[in-house]
Amino acid sequence: MMADLREMYTFEFMRYALTVGVFGGGMLAFLGIFVHLRRIVFLGAALPQITALGIALAIALHLPLLVGAVLGGLVGILLLSTSGKPGHLPTEGWVGLAYASGGSLAIVVLALSPHPDAGALRFFTGDVLGTNRAEALFAIAVAGFTALIFRLCWSKFVVSSFDPVMSQTLGLKVRRWNALLFLCLGFGLAAVMNSAGSMLAFGMLIGPPAAALMCFRAFPKVVVTTVVLGAGAAFVGLTASFLFDLPGGPTMATAALAPVLPAWIYRKIRK
Amino acid sequence: MSRLFHFDQADLGYPSHRVLRDLSFGVDERDFIGIVGPNGAGKSTLVKTMLGLLPLCAGCMEWPGGRPTIGYVPQREQIDPIWPMRVRDMLQFTLTALEPPHWRRRGEDERVAEVMQTAEIDALADQTLDTLSGGEMQRLLLARALVVEPQVLLLDEPTAAMDLFATERFMNLIARLHRDQQVTIMLVTHDLQSLAGRATTVGILSHGTLHHGPTAEMLSAERLSEVYGHQVEVHRQNDQLFIAMQGLENGGQR
Incomplete structure (x- = not known):
């Protein structure tokens, strides 16, 4: 078994896929804690769709996919964070519109693309095995930046997300910390979406933190559990996909969501 | 006691809807002021403006000694x-x-x-x-x-939906902070009884403006009847205040 594993990861494409899964997935899982606690899960679903539209436009315009992913993620963050002004459509309405239009337009743009690419649909189907070295390095860089910024400014992120009004009265620049959080989220989604598709990105964002939040009521345990589950899901999912000839992205996403059921049972028993 | 802050002919609210007009009043350091008024009178608007979350529509708000650190206590439902x-x-x-x-x-x-x-x-x-x-x-x-x-504590309806014991305990805590640590207290509340014997001054928000004065004077039957639009009876016993409202038998119609 160990020999099989060792052999499996002698292939370069497997190592790149694992790198994106572990670093990108672990980072998205960590950011998912804030997505859950701030009650913006719908936004987490809509953002990958807008990022997908960015990637589709990049394909159509013959630009690097990563450029499309980053721009798509950032434009999505900008649009969704400024929507929902009083008297207009509620925030959920904007998020729903973004979800529906982002996903459908991405497919339409791809269909109309003058530069058809055989691998263009891999970010929809989640074929993580197509990941290249640059994409793997990008995932490491974004995860490293996110880890550093959150380590240094952890309490600022928590306090400004937990009670923005009180934070503002204390002079904390809430908009700045929100922007930084969403920037990390935008780049994180771009890093994973670009290689492994929206399914894996959303699965990582939602599954591991949901399981950790069900089991623990203190931040240190929630954070460690979430990151371990996210990174572990990438390894387990990728290995399983290789051994059983399954699609990589969806198998990793399934592994990311799998701990939710046992966590829910654990919570019920403990209650 | 020196002046902590004052409004001068200030209009508070939103550009499309001014909630409070021509507001001129001030609070001294180490004061304990209770802000009361019916729903929609502008209590939240006043709080948001003081916290710097809403800009003034007109007039000015000044902190003569510089803006102090404000400790804001929201309603617990916001958490x-x-x-x-x-x-x-x-x-x-x-x-x-x-x-x-x-x-x-x-x-x-x-x-x-x-x-x-x-x-x-x-x-x-x-x-x-x-x-x-x-x-x-x-x-x-x-x-x-x-x-x-903080030099100032700004409390926004902290005892809303709290039981009698919890309310008393909380209010005694606030009074002790005011007495022992000389913190300026600004308490927005619907609980008029809890202000008696604790607040030094009371501001009543009504009809787009604020009436401000010593607690005993402001929590009088005449003043409250005028503000709430119903006959109000006020009974005092030591520091306790008992308030009863009449004329609500027909769904609040007088």
């Missing part, structure tokens, strides 16, 4: 208990959030232990937010406001 934090964590986060970015987390600050004792929540230090009762949560929010060593 989301799903956050995985213990009582001591919330206070520690608030304290460290104001410091420059740092690599190593410091040990628990003495200030956190001190305010937990002051707010009578030291026994709850390791409890998580979702296990706190309404009164405990409100005392935690008070502790969070105190942890930044």
Whole structure:
């Protein structure tokens, strides 16, 4: 078994896929804690769709996919964070519109693309095995930046997300910390979406933190559990996909969501 | 006592809807002012303006000695208990959030232990937010406001939906802070009884403006009847105030 594993990861494409899964997935899982606690899960679903539209436009315009992913993620963050002004459509309405239009337009743009690419649909189907070295390095860089910024400014992120009004009265620049959080989220989604598709990105964002939040009521345990589950899901999912000839992205996403059921049972028993 | 802040012919609210007009009043340092008024009178607008969350529409608001640190105590319903934090964590986060970015987390600050004792929540230090009762949560929010060593405490309906015992305990705590630590208190409330014997002055928001004066004068039957539009009876016994409203038999129609 160990020999099989060792052999499996002698292939370069497997190592790149694992790198994106572990670093990108672990980072998205960590950011998912804030997505859950701030009650913006719908936004987490809509953002990958807008990022997908960015990637589709990049394909159509013959630009690097990563450029499309980053721009798509950032434009999505900008649009969704400024929507929902009083008297207009509620925030959920904007998020729903973004979800529906982002996903459908991405497919339409791809269909109309003058530069058809055989691998263009891999970010929809989640074929993580197509990941290249640059994409793997990008995932490491974004995860490293996110880890550093959150380590240094952890309490600022928590306090400004937990009670923005009180934070503002204390002079904390809430908009700045929100922007930084969403920037990390935008780049994180771009890093994973670009290689492994929206399914894996959303699965990582939602599954591991949901399981950790069900089991623990203190931040240190929630954070460690979430990151371990996210990174572990990438390894387990990728290995399983290789051994059983399954699609990589969806198998990793399934592994990311799998701990939710046992966590829910654990919570019920403990209650 | 010197003047802490004052409004001068200020219009408060939104560009499309001015809630309070031509407001001119001030609060002195170490004052305990209660702000009361019917629903929709502009209490929240006043709080938001004082906190700097809403700009003035007209006029001016001045802090003669410079803007002090304000400890804001919101209603506990504004707090989301799903956050995985213990009582001591919330206070520690608030304290460290104001410091420059740092690599190593410091040990628990003495200030956190001190305010937990002051707010009578030291026994709850390791409890998580979702296990706190309404009164405990409100005392935690008070502790969070105190942890930044404020000169002014601004409390927005802190005793709303609190039982009688919890209300009394909380109000006694506020009165003690005012008396022993000379903190200026600005308390927005619907609970008129709780102001009697505690607040030095009362401001009544009504019909787009604020009437301001000593507590006994402002909480009189005549004044309250005029503000609430119903016959109000006020009975006093020592520092206690008993208020009864008449004329509500027909769904509030006089």
